Amino acid sequence: MGRVPIIKIGDTLIATVQEDLHDRDALDLQADVSQALERTGARGVLLDLTVVEIIDSFLGRTIADIARLVRLLGARTVVVGIQPSVAITLVELGLELRGVPAALNVEQGLGLLRRLNGREARNERRRLV
Amino acid sequence: MFDDEVLPIRGEDDIVTARGRARERAKALGFGMVDQSRIATAVSELTRNVLRYATDGRGEATLRPLQGPGARVGLEVVVADDGPGIANLSEAMRDGVTGGQGLGMGLPGTKRLMDEMEVDTGPGRGTIITIRKWRR
Numbered sequence: 001m002g003r004v005p006i007i008k009i010g011d012t013l014i015a016t017v018q019e020d021l022h023d024r025d026a027l028d029l030q031a032d033v034s035q036a037l038e039r040t041g042a043r044g045v046l047l048d049l050t051v052v053e054i055i056d057s058f059l060g061r062t063i064a065d066i067a068r069l070v071r072l073l074g075a076r077t078v079v080v081g082i083q084p085s086v087a088i089t090l091v092e093l094g095l096e097l098r099g100v101p102a103a104l105n106v107e108q109g110l111g112l113l114r115r116l117n118g119r120e121a122r123n124e125r126r127r128l129v
Numbered sequence: 130m131f132d133d134e135v136l137p138i139r140g141e142d143d144i145v146t147a148r149g150r151a152r153e154r155a156k157a158l159g160f161g162m163v164d165q166s167r168i169a170t171a172v173s174e175l176t177r178n179v180l181r182y183a184t185d186g187r188g189e190a191t192l193r194p195l196q197g198p199g200a201r202v203g204l205e206v207v208v209a210d211d212g213p214g215i216a217n218l219s220e221a222m223r224d225g226v227t228g229g230q231g232l233g234m235g236l237p238g239t240k241r242l243m244d245e246m247e248v249d250t251g252p253g254r255g256t257i258i259t260i261r262k263w264r265r
Contacts, residue, residue: 020145023177054166054169057235083166084162085165086166092241092242093242
């Protein structure tokens with residue numbers, strides 16, 4: 001297990017990413033999230049970046065990779081709590097975390113995950129009808 | 130003002146140390162939150178390139194306070210390695226068409242984060258990248 005704690009609430013995994021993540025912690029997070037999904041069958045992953053002070057291209061790419069990986073495992077990812085200064089830096093760096101839905105805080109993130117999963121369930125039913 | 134600070138770049142932990150020190154220096158010089166984030170991120174990008182591309186992944190980062198004309202305050206960071214150098218600098222400075230980063234070294238993005246950037250490199254003679262940010 002890496003340094004990022006992952007807890008399960010309902011069918012959502014919440015990973016609270018620390019202040020200053022080393023590259024190996026970011027890679028551990030990727031492995032830990034996929035193992036936790038496999039173990040728990042959770043439908044959503046919330047990456048809480050509230051205290052993260054730096055997202056460089058390595059961490060940005062790792063977050064996008066995690067979101068893609070989670071998608072392949074049948075769940076969705078939402079990132080929450082990106083600080084405004086970090087968001088500005090990300091955009092200037094040319095990393096918009098495309099394909100990774102974001103919300104302002106944990107509460108709104110949980111709502112967004114519910115909507116994403118709800119929409120998927122509706123589409124699924126439509127296909128079945 | 131502080132003296133130049135030279136930080137060795139030899140391993141992954143040194144990236145974290147270098148960007149952390151750069152942020153502290155920027156804060157001490159009176160840079161705001163966004164500029165602190167820009168500077169720390171730029172240092173993270175450049176020092177990671179040292180580990181990735183330089184011979185044995187070794188180099189150093191120097192943090193230097195600047196006093197410009199009219200009490201202008203700035204921070205300069207010089208990241209140097211004696212690796213193979215960048216053979217095709219114009220390619221390395223080009224933004225990728227898919228929003229990627231040309232040669233994948235993140236140089237165009239790093240340049241956007243800073244006010245000034247100079248690259249001194251060539252095949253076989255290492256790479257010295259100097260970046261500067263001026264306080265507004």
